[in-house]
Amino acid sequence: MPNRHRCVYIEAMRAGDRAYAALREDILEWRLRPGAVLAEVEQSERLGVSRTPVREALGRLTAEGLTAAAGGRGVVVTDISLDSIDELFELRETLEVKAAALAAERGEPGVFEELHTELLGASGLLGEDDPARHEYYALVGRVDEAIDASISNSYLANAMRGLRVHLVRVRRLAADDSARLHAAAAEHAAIAEAIAAGNPRLAEAATTLHLHRSLTHLKATHPAATASHQ
Structure with a gap:
């Protein structure tokens, strides 16, 4: 991978890690409550990153069971029953x-x-x-x-x-x-x-x-x- 492209890739991964860590903490601390819709545009603006790292972070959170796809609503924080x-x-x-x-x-x-x-x-x-x-x-x-x-x-x-x-x-x-x-x-x-x-x-x-x-x-x-x- 050319150095310039590799640097862009690493920076994107760092942004993804930051977005993941921030969203995960907000969910665990109940700042993002069950049922909250996590729209990519809104979260990217709130976290100061592009939509791609937010999308990556949401995928990781869904794999952990902290978020889930909810049809036309997009991705939401999962409930605790x-x-x-x-x-x-x-x-x-x-x-x-x-x-x-x-x-x-x-x-x-x-x-x-x-x-x-x-x-x-x-x-x-x-x-x-x-x-x-x-x-x-x-x-x-x-x-x-x-x-x-x-x-x-x-x-x-x-x-x-x-x-x-x-x-x-x-x-x-x-x-x-x-x-x-x-x-x-x-x-x-x-x-x-x-x-x-x-x-x-x-x-x-x-x-x-x-x-x-x-x-x-x-x-x-x-x-x-x-x-x-x-």
């Missing part, structure tokens, strides 16, 4: 319970001991301050990354990463419930503690309990939470 939450948690339990057990068998105890300590002190991140809560979500993300790195199974790790894209959206449905966030932090701490102790059965049980309580809470609050985002 109670049925889809049930399906996500069925898969989540299958993957995450097994991953927690493998991490307890194969992971470095010191890594999870440190995460356990941080999670025990996470209450200071769960006030009304949004930046602080983002720090908490980043901490939970580090737990996920530590488990992925510990299980020595790239197929399982990739499957969980694909699932988490949708779980981030679901998690935001309960983001305003401080009591649930504090309980979830304690549950994550118990998971990290079990993995640090090298106890796969305890790690499985702690993960199962966390998922059960998360699903129960989401199903109880989902209708009101959905309405608050509309």
Whole structure:
């Protein structure tokens, strides 16, 4: 490929990556809500890129299940229903319970001991301050990354990463419930503690309990939470 054409291609790819990252974050953070129509012209103007990178980004988002073609309406942000939450948690339990057990068998105890300590002190991140809560979500993300790195199974790790894209959206449905966030932090701490102790059965049980309580809470609050985002 001639250098000039190659530079144009790379620049287009960078614009596509930027458009994808921006649209993905807006969807995950509920700034673009379920049912929102993502018109290429409007989004290209909003993001400051041409229509081609936006089209590329929308294709990637559709492949992830965050957007979908809607007939004559174009591309829309996909909805999250109670049925889809049930399906996500069925898969989540299958993957995450097994991953927690493998991490307890194969992971470095010191890594999870440190995460356990941080999670025990996470209450200071769960006030009304949004930046602080983002720090908490980043901490939970580090737990996920530590488990992925510990299980020595790239197929399982990739499957969980694909699932988490949708779980981030679901998690935001309960983001305003401080009591649930504090309980979830304690549950994550118990998971990290079990993995640090090298106890796969305890790690499985702690993960199962966390998922059960998360699903129960989401199903109880989902209708009101959905309405608050509309």
